[in-house]
Amino acid sequence: MNQRRIFPLGDAALVCEAPPPATLACQRRVWAAAALARDWPHVLEVVPGMNNLTLVFDPLEADRDALAEQLLAAWDAAGKTPEPGREVEIPVQYGGEFGPDLQAVADHTGLSVREVVQRHADGEYVVFFLGFQPGFAYMGGLDAALHTPRRASPRLEVPAGSVGIGGEQTGIYPAVSPGGWQLIGRTELPLFDPARRPPTLLQPGDRVRFTIAEIHA
DSSP states (O other), X not given: OXXXXXXXXXXXXXXXXXXXXOOHHHHHHHHHHHHHHTTSTTEEEEEEOSSEEEEEEOTTTOOHHHHHHHHHHHHHHGGGSXXXXXXXXXXXXXEGGGOTTHXXXXXHHTOOHHHHHHHHHHOOEEEXXXXXXXXXXXXXXXXXXXXXXXXXXXXXXXXXXXXXXXXXXXXXXXXXEEEOSEEEEEOOSOSBOTTSSSSBSOOTTOEEEEEEEEEEO
């Protein structure tokens, strides 16, 4: 907490951030401070990130220095706020055409394909924040034995629902897009639906469990 810092981002935004590594305790502080800041006058947008929180404000109405003090106070008090979140179960088809990088992850980690799948499915994950594309959840809690660097050459097209590993995190692509994460499986659950309220299946603070629908060779 004592290492957090605050700095301006242009003329109409403030960022409060803590140094790495990303931890669940820090993300809980981000979520709680964000919930408080959404009710402040002249704050236009609240953007939780990894170890940081950005406030976009009306520069003609808000007192930036006073807002900075208010943000720091909220950050410091936020650790006392209970954590939010639901439990969400996501079935995954692992390997084969659904997870073309599963073998590469196994080779990198020194585990068998089935060990990689079992360790991934045994994990208890928490959504740290949403980013990259609508509904893309960056999740903490990946078994350290599964940490694998992103691909040296990103794919131009990753199918929607693809479950991947990128460094110390796991995530799911909500829509077709380019991407460099190691793809180990795919789910049929829609992660983003503009007709749904809220449109994103996962929210910061949600707890996620992956289940094994099938393992393909």
